[in-house]
Amino acid sequence: MQRRDFVSHGGLAAILATGAAPAIAQTLPEIRWRLTSSFPKSLDTLWGAAEFVAKRVGELTGGKFKITNFAAGEVVPGLQVLDAVQAGTVEAGQTAMYYYFGKNPAMAFATCLPFGMNQRQQNAWWYHGGGEQAFNEFLKPYNCVAIAYGNTGTQMGGWFRKEIKTVEDLKGLKFRVGGVAGAVLSRLGVVPQQIAAGDIYPSLEKGAIDAAEWIGPFDDEKLGFAKVAKFYYAPGWWEPNSMGHMIVNTKAWEALPKEYQAAFAAACGECNAVTMAKYDHLNPTALRRLVGGGTQLRAFPRAVMDACQKASLEQYKDWSEKYPEFKTMYASYSKYNKELTQWFRVAEGSFDNYMASQKG
């Protein structure tokens, strides 16, 4: 399995060249890491994943490899996790790589691309399609290794005070939306707003913005958007999946005994399975509560979806011209994505659609 090869061996030749497995026991040192997060503790799905990894690593190493979690802002601001890990201010960070698309849009491949892969497809590309290796090669100048730890699945399209019926309705719309989606939507006249989680609700309430997207029913419900915006749209085509990563400073990683590298990587891999499952567990009941409270579910009209996809493809063309790293990774990613989409039509898609067509 290619994933295994990377995490065990990629970039770690120096360590592994030492040869035979050391005796566990006496030789293993006490190691303490600080793991800073892009997320607040209130976002218990994602924050819970960082806690899961730290706890599991402790269990795997008899408490000798101790990781302390810090929420966004405690030691490092939420959107500066990459810089802090790169500089070695902290050993590790929990983040979404697309936050750093301003440094290079190729950062987005690790998280998601608008109209790109869904969660299963992203995992396939990452673990077996060469994604993990290609992305970590790209990440080398940032002195980090990135290990996937979880996913939100397809996100929702956000909360709107007025319905979106035509492409024209996007023009001038003040929409709190993340970086990559913002770049695409601004091509259609949207005025993207960068607003921190805690400030979205008041902005929406007083009409300073017209719409806001966050994650999905469970996380969105806690921020209270339903009270100030009636229409809840799907799908969040800009995040058909959203893979999260633990990033580790390269020197800190290479200094770990290989048992501890294995512990960190295994805990992240396990967390990837259980975090996706946690979202799938929590979202259905949250959505039911929201709809029961008056939220109106809406689907983006086909013409709006088509216009957004066209704008996305234009954006990728622009980035491919300006960033060779984006161009190379996009060529591989988009071909892989197309093949997986064709396969998903056959078994997964036809079964899911049959079940979705049932009454009730």
Add this chain to the structure above:
Amino acid sequence: MQRRDFVSHGGLAAILATGAAPAIAQTLPEIRWRLTSSFPKSLDTLWGAAEFVAKRVGELTGGKFKITNFAAGEVVPGLQVLDAVQAGTVEAGQTAMYYYFGKNPAMAFATCLPFGMNQRQQNAWWYHGGGEQAFNEFLKPYNCVAIAYGNTGTQMGGWFRKEIKTVEDLKGLKFRVGGVAGAVLSRLGVVPQQIAAGDIYPSLEKGAIDAAEWIGPFDDEKLGFAKVAKFYYAPGWWEPNSMGHMIVNTKAWEALPKEYQAAFAAACGECNAVTMAKYDHLNPTALRRLVGGGTQLRAFPRAVMDACQKASLEQYKDWSEKYPEFKTMYASYSKYNKELTQWFRVAEGSFDNYMASQKG
């Protein structure tokens, strides 16, 4: 996270009551386990998962907890893994719990139910919806604990020498198909055949059977069915997901230091993510090769799907009357399944369908 609670604590009170974390190091013993599989080495997706777990456990424990893998038939026949682990003949086994539905049909909940959950839904139920706990409670009399290690995703509906156009076409059909699906299909006149992997091809070639299902494109291609049956059907509604488990003899589990329990559980959890991804990586290209070689893809007609779903629900009613364990778990499973199906329509389903509707 409930999953964590189970794997760390469920049924292990005696061990955990010893209190503070022991120093790793000197106290950890050398332990050797035999892990017998229901699968042959040629099935490298599933067999590869057993190797992955054994290797990862070795890496996590500095080689002190050594697991040796045995293929089906090497020490235990493939369909007697549960009996062997229950008796303590081997410490652990890799299997699909629905193979043992003859002991109690509730065994199937750990793997899949016809017209039941897809892979994401099964993980949600298992890790967070109480599935892992409920199933392991049920499994106690078998002296085993079951830990999920992977999934195939929605399987294909198998290889048919003639097309299935109406429900009538199922009558008298000699179909190599697994136990639970066989029970359902026999209600519609199918004559289910139990045939080991290696004997399916010759049976199909000489016309002793009319159809055969196995897993999906990558695994099916290797068995050569395409040469002797032209029509390849989807979806495999009897396996909308197929979760695999490592089962461990309870005494062997309880005798493990808790670091080794954590190592085994974490390796299985990581393997769950990477095995699903491996199938998603391998199936698309295998399907392309099959179709390029003349295989005709077909979808089961709606009327056939409806009749099969009706027969499935009747079967569950029968089993609920006869087996209290089935009744209890089915009530919980089916309610959960319904909620998740509703949610999947909104974001995942609408996005996937948009992408599936693209040309090419």
